[in-house]
Amino acid sequence: MLAFIIRRVGQSILVLLIVGLVAFSMFRFVGDPIDNMLGQERTMEDVERLRAQLGLDQPFPVQYYRFLEGAMQGNLGVSYRQGREVSEIILERAPATLELAAVSGILAIVFGIALGVFTAIRRNGVAAHVIMATSLIGVSLPTFLIGILLIYLFSVELGWLPSFGRGEVTRIGETWTTGFLTESGLKALILPSITLGLYQMTLIMRLVRSEMLEVLRQDYIRFARARGLKDRVVNFRHALKNTMVPVVTVIGLQLGAIIAFAIITETVFQWPGVGLLFINAIQFVDIPVMAAYLMLISVMFVGINLIVDILYVFIDPRLRIERTGGH
Amino acid sequence: MRPILPLFLAGAVVAGAATAEEFRWAGQTDPQTMDPHAVSSAPVLGFLNNIYDGLVRMSKDMTLEPSLAESWDPIGEGEGWRFILRQGVTFHDGATFDADDVLFAYERASDESSDVRSWFSPVKEFRVVDDYTVEIYTNAPNPLFPASIANWMMMDRGWAEANNAERPDKENGNYATLNANGTGAFMIEDRQPGLTTTLVPNPDWWDEAEHNITRATFTPIQNPATAVAALLSGDVDFVEPVPIQDAARLESTDGVEVIRGVETRSIMLGFSHEADTLKYGASAGAPNPFQDVRVREAVAKAINVDAILQTIWRGNAQPASQLVPPQLSGYSAANDARPAYDPDGARALLAEAGYGEGFGFGLMCPNDRYPNDEAVCQAIVAMLAQIGIDAELNAMPVSNYWPELRADNFDMYLIGWSPGGSLDHEHPLRFLASTPNEEKRLGSWNFGGYSNARLDELLPSILSEIDLAKRQALLDEVTSIYQSEVAYVPLYVQPLTWGVRDNIELTQRPDNFFILRWVTVN
Numbered sequence: 001m002l003a004f005i006i007r008r009v010g011q012s013i014l015v016l017l018i019v020g021l022v023a024f025s026m027f028r029f030v031g032d033p034i035d036n037m038l039g040q041e042r043t044m045e046d047v048e049r050l051r052a053q054l055g056l057d058q059p060f061p062v063q064y065y066r067f068l069e070g071a072m073q074g075n076l077g078v079s080y081r082q083g084r085e086v087s088e089i090i091l092e093r094a095p096a097t098l099e100l101a102a103v104s105g106i107l108a109i110v111f112g113i114a115l116g117v118f119t120a121i122r123r124n125g126v127a128a129h130v131i132m133a134t135s136l137i138g139v140s141l142p143t144f145l146i147g148i149l150l151i152y153l154f155s156v157e158l159g160w161l162p163s164f165g166r167g168e169v170t171r172i173g174e175t176w177t178t179g180f181l182t183e184s185g186l187k188a189l190i191l192p193s194i195t196l197g198l199y200q201m202t203l204i205m206r207l208v209r210s211e212m213l214e215v216l217r218q219d220y221i222r223f224a225r226a227r228g229l230k231d232r233v234v235n236f237r238h239a240l241k242n243t244m245v246p247v248v249t250v251i252g253l254q255l256g257a258i259i260a261f262a263i264i265t266e267t268v269f270q271w272p273g274v275g276l277l278f279i280n281a282i283q284f285v286d287i288p289v290m291a292a293y294l295m296l297i298s299v300m301f302v303g304i305n306l307i308v309d310i311l312y313v314f315i316d317p318r319l320r321i322e323r324t325g326g327h
Numbered sequence: 328m329r330p331i332l333p334l335f336l337a338g339a340v341v342a343g344a345a346t347a348e349e350f351r352w353a354g355q356t357d358p359q360t361m362d363p364h365a366v367s368s369a370p371v372l373g374f375l376n377n378i379y380d381g382l383v384r385m386s387k388d389m390t391l392e393p394s395l396a397e398s399w400d401p402i403g404e405g406e407g408w409r410f411i412l413r414q415g416v417t418f419h420d421g422a423t424f425d426a427d428d429v430l431f432a433y434e435r436a437s438d439e440s441s442d443v444r445s446w447f448s449p450v451k452e453f454r455v456v457d458d459y460t461v462e463i464y465t466n467a468p469n470p471l472f473p474a475s476i477a478n479w480m481m482m483d484r485g486w487a488e489a490n491n492a493e494r495p496d497k498e499n500g501n502y503a504t505l506n507a508n509g510t511g512a513f514m515i516e517d518r519q520p521g522l523t524t525t526l527v528p529n530p531d532w533w534d535e536a537e538h539n540i541t542r543a544t545f546t547p548i549q550n551p552a553t554a555v556a557a558l559l560s561g562d563v564d565f566v567e568p569v570p571i572q573d574a575a576r577l578e579s580t581d582g583v584e585v586i587r588g589v590e591t592r593s594i595m596l597g598f599s600h601e602a603d604t605l606k607y608g609a610s611a612g613a614p615n616p617f618q619d620v621r622v623r624e625a626v627a628k629a630i631n632v633d634a635i636l637q638t639i640w641r642g643n644a645q646p647a648s649q650l651v652p653p654q655l656s657g658y659s660a661a662n663d664a665r666p667a668y669d670p671d672g673a674r675a676l677l678a679e680a681g682y683g684e685g686f687g688f689g690l691m692c693p694n695d696r697y698p699n700d701e702a703v704c705q706a707i708v709a710m711l712a713q714i715g716i717d718a719e720l721n722a723m724p725v726s727n728y729w730p731e732l733r734a735d736n737f738d739m740y741l742i743g744w745s746p747g748g749s750l751d752h753e754h755p756l757r758f759l760a761s762t763p764n765e766e767k768r769l770g771s772w773n774f775g776g777y778s779n780a781r782l783d784e785l786l787p788s789i790l791s792e793i794d795l796a797k798r799q800a801l802l803d804e805v806t807s808i809y810q811s812e813v814a815y816v817p818l819y820v821q822p823l824t825w826g827v828r829d830n831i832e833l834t835q836r837p838d839n840f841f842i843l844r845w846v847t848v849n
Binding site: 032054155268279 | 359360365366367368442443445446496497498499500501504505519520521522523546547548549550552553556557559560561562695724725726727728729730733745747758765768771772
């Protein structure tokens, strides 16, 4: 068992190192940050001096090595654009993304499961057909368009909700800021979290529906009904419970996706999170910020996968036997 | 404007009445630093003009006016300039402004770590005469020097030293990157880089306040559609820029106005003058036809600028004949005409030059640097095809674009120029038309390597001539040189489109600086 975990951790680190290497080999194609850092009255000499100072004259494996060296000591470098520690900037931006992701995730789970169950139980009802048809929008319309449509409807036409930003935030402790405690902060969360969560919601809804339909066909459900149990008990205590196993797995994996794909939503709503930071970094060719963001996201994905893998081993004893039996 | 000041003072006394004059605005770029000497870019200098003052400043119509210097006069026969400083001015932290701070700002801004040090390359010596008089000596007579330092902002020596920010540090940042202590009309109340910056009026400002703002909040909004929506929904009072395709719609919307103007930026085509062979397209490797002035002239005649302005710019831009737009100083009125659209003439010129069969080449173009840049290049490709030359368009983000141009990877390219600093015709002459010379800091953006001995010879006299009529005669001569040699093909002057709520009055300055102290909220 321990050997298995060690091997998986080792593989995860290898994946991270390769992601970093690929990222650094790509940065050259994003462009040259020097022109963004120097004004129009720069000379070629200034250009060369700054390039050498930033180590950009070195081949990319050297740049990557230097980044790793710093990262090992907890130093992610200094942003080219802002001239501040990258770790400080990311800590400052992370609460916005995490709060948005959390609210979107909860919306997606609650509404996804509720609507999934509803459309499964009333699968021939008019309402279920309407919901299924409109859910196609959630899957097929690009996030960008949904965001803009929501802004035009609820901010420009109706004037109910703010069109951009996070509203007023409250500071908690050293680094955390929250929008949960003010009215404007809560209002500002509504449109972006719907935009971000819509895809996941439809995904969960469709998954719950099909799993539920599958389960409802099973014999034990028929027997339960034959025993004269109430519909509510059959649907929720017996059917839904057995539906949840694959749903929970998917939700776990989608959690990472919500954070990683917040980039587009954050751009549309000028949401001050790490996704927006990343987009700005690409435009400016702010290599330290891009590198740190990509590494963080891959750490997150690799971490989630690692945990899931290890959990599987605990949950499914057959895997454990196979693994230990290999010795 | 007059009644506003008493009203504003009354508002400050009666608590609660102040909220009415909150002003929120959005721009595309967050100023990346609050250090006025660290980055020489329009978003930074424009923003900091609200917080810091210079010795001189630009008025609403871009004329020079006194700021922290009450007056300035040439020394002797043009050896330099003497500035008499304003007395009784304090920085936001209460420290007194005097000649030592000017000396400090000079040391700081002309240091190697400064991005604005080229403004001081003509300076030979800086002398503090007394607490309120400084003398700046130049290597040669320099009539434009006061105008060229309009964005040179004064910083308190004591504040900078106490916070270890004696020199700008753009690579690692320092205290002045995030904090500011100027003498300007506004002070920073709160700054969250990339998110919001909140400014409040400086109660002890030395000048009379024209605005009635009690608090101003700036938010960068990158996505133009979001910015327009924010303006329409009233979440912000002012956005710049407004995408040209949204301008007409905004104008027809109640409660919102579009303010149009011309910017100081001219957009033009550049050629590879130096290269012996073409690098791209069907004729790659063949001798470079753009070395022949007839071919360059044919290109100029083949481009229908009016059509570009009508279709792509929807009538919002004006054609350009020179490297600077007409409203800037030094513009040559004598050379006002731009080559007429004449495809037959262009074909005849090509035939005469021996390219009657046409040729293929590469056109480099940025796709996120100037508004509509790629669309303009596409139109140019189509127009050049009409005279039988095939441009292979290579459009890319600006972060990739300048490195390509620096590496001479082009046959023809698109470039825009806004004369920062002096806002005079001499500026693009120095950077775009002069023969590249690293030592003299000349021609650093002349990627094509255009070179004309007479132009190079006249440039120093243009820089040092004090007699305005003689200076203009020199500029006229230089303009006719680069026009007749078709060093560049000037296309149009970029327009400015700002969107405001209609209860806001403000002034649009051609350098695209947004000056907060000219804003009135009704």
